[in-house]
Amino acid sequence: MIIGVPKEIKNNENRVALTPAGVTEFKKHGHTVYVQTSAGEGSGFADAEYEKAGATILPSIEAVYEIAEMIIKVKEPIESEYTLIKENQLLFTYFHFASSEPLTHAMISRKAICLAYETVEKADRSLPLLVPMSEVAGRMAIHEGAKYLEKPLKGRGILLGGVPGVRPANVLVLGGGVVGMQAARMAAGLGANVTIMDVSLPRLRYLNEIMPANVNTVYSNEYNIREHIKHASLIVGAVLIPGAKAPHLITRDMLKDMNPGTVLVDVAVDQGGCIETCKPTTHENPTYIIDDVVHYCVANMPGAVPYTSTLALTNATLPYALQLANKGWAKACRENAELKLGLNVIGDKVVYKGVADAWGLPLTDVETLLA
Ligand SMILES: NC(=O)C1=CN([C@@H]2O[C@H](COP(=O)(O)OP(=O)(O)OC[C@H]3O[C@@H](n4cnc5c(N)ncnc54)[C@H](O)[C@@H]3O)[C@@H](O)[C@H]2O)C=CC1
Numbered sequence: 001m002i003i004g005v006p007k008e009i010k011n012n013e014n015r016v017a018l019t020p021a022g023v024t025e026f027k028k029h030g031h032t033v034y035v036q037t038s039a040g041e042g043s044g045f046a047d048a049e050y051e052k053a054g055a056t057i058l059p060s061i062e063a064v065y066e067i068a069e070m071i072i073k074v075k076e077p078i079e080s081e082y083t084l085i086k087e088n089q090l091l092f093t094y095f096h097f098a099s100s101e102p103l104t105h106a107m108i109s110r111k112a113i114c115l116a117y118e119t120v121e122k123a124d125r126s127l128p129l130l131v132p133m134s135e136v137a138g139r140m141a142i143h144e145g146a147k148y149l150e151k152p153l154k155g156r157g158i159l160l161g162g163v164p165g166v167r168p169a170n171v172l173v174l175g176g177g178v179v180g181m182q183a184a185r186m187a188a189g190l191g192a193n194v195t196i197m198d199v200s201l202p203r204l205r206y207l208n209e210i211m212p213a214n215v216n217t218v219y220s221n222e223y224n225i226r227e228h229i230k231h232a233s234l235i236v237g238a239v240l241i242p243g244a245k246a247p248h249l250i251t252r253d254m255l256k257d258m259n260p261g262t263v264l265v266d267v268a269v270d271q272g273g274c275i276e277t278c279k280p281t282t283h284e285n286p287t288y289i290i291d292d293v294v295h296y297c298v299a300n301m302p303g304a305v306p307y308t309s310t311l312a313l314t315n316a317t318l319p320y321a322l323q324l325a326n327k328g329w330a331k332a333c334r335e336n337a338e339l340k341l342g343l344n345v346i347g348d349k350v351v352y353k354g355v356a357d358a359w360g361l362p363l364t365d366v367e368t369l370l371a
């Protein structure tokens with residue numbers, strides 16, 4: 001198969017979807033790899049290293065989309081890429097369709113095959129291609145939150161861990177999955193008082209077992225959220241209903257109950273956010289303030305630490321990408337139920353329920369298109 005790796009063009013997105021080590025693997029299986037010039041630079045991989053591994057460097061993004069049967073990317077295509085996508089071209093990347101109606105319609109009109117990293121799902125319900133970036137974003141949520149709690153950055157002016165004789169800050173984590181667990185661990189390590197909320201009792205039991213003593217678990221419901229936001233200095237949004245729009249657990253009216261300078265880090269922004277007042281921001285301009293509450297809603301947090309994130313992401317994606325290249329998308333999905341769940345759009349049909357529901361589009365049974 002002919003594989004194309006474009007350079008990411010989202011704001012401050014420095015990850016790349018394939019490393020030179022990945023090129024070596026594709027070559028071993030008889031595939032051809034084209035990489036856009038400087039695609040790996042932000043992650044520390046020079047064109048020469050890709051060439052040494054057997055890739056051909058192309059001068060432009062247009063050239064990569066033109067030649068490739070499968071495009072491997074990191075972030076969803078942005079508007080300037082829409083028209084480069086060809087009918088029946090396989091796109092293997094994050095899409096987060098439920099947070100973008102224009103993207104959904106654009107992909108349907110391009111008639112591409114959209115296999116979304118974030119909905120590839122194992123039998124135990126885990127999301128193997130989301131986990132590594134959730135681990136990064138969960139950890140980062142606490143660095144970023146701690147930074148924006150500083151007074152010059154408009155925060156409350158509270159040190160998360162406190163100091164001897166002064167109480168630590170309260171950190172509230174909504175959603176105790178991968179992001180939530182990593183965020184709680186980081187905040188606890190800094191000495192904060194941490195509360196994790198989730199609707200899954202088995203998950204709360206597990207977290208209760210493994211977390212240090214300064215982490216408490218509380219069932220997630222509106223009453224408990226309203227109580228806890230009054231005392232939290234940093235709130236991390238980390239809920240997920242796979243492939244669907246995130247529920248708004250913090251509504252606009254709740255902001256008035258928070259202390260001025262409270263920081264909200266809504267990691268779930270890529271699925272629309274679990275805080276009603278959240279709208280996507282960029283690393284260039286990560287925060288905005290509503291009712292004296294600082295909102296940080298960067299939709300590609302791991303893009304800022306590409307040396308870690310590119311390796312973590314490609315460790316997880318490469319085995320699946322190889323299956324797609326070796327067998328073609330249809331056979332690979334027929335034979336691997338995990339990959340099949342990654343299919344969101346096939347040609348002009350939506351095949352993922354969360355996406356169809358989000359935008360009121362008809363849902364086509366994926367089996368009818370794989371038969
Ligand atoms: N902004 C960014 O750069 C990044 C964003 N993300 C996003 O972070 C979000 C969370 O991802 P993961 O932690 O991997 O998901 P996950 O599936 O591991 O965890 C989600 C948790 O939310 C819980 N949940 C569902 N409804 C809830 C409710 N009403 N109240 C409390 N908890 C509830 C679930 O029980 C689950 O434990 C996703 O939207 C993901 O796409 C992930 C990586 C980077």
Ligand SMILES: CC(=O)C(=O)O
Binds near residue numbers: 301
């Ligand atoms: C998961 C995701 O959206 C990201 O890593 O940017």
Ligand SMILES: [Mg+2]
Binds near residue numbers: 270299301
């Ligand atoms: Mg994202």
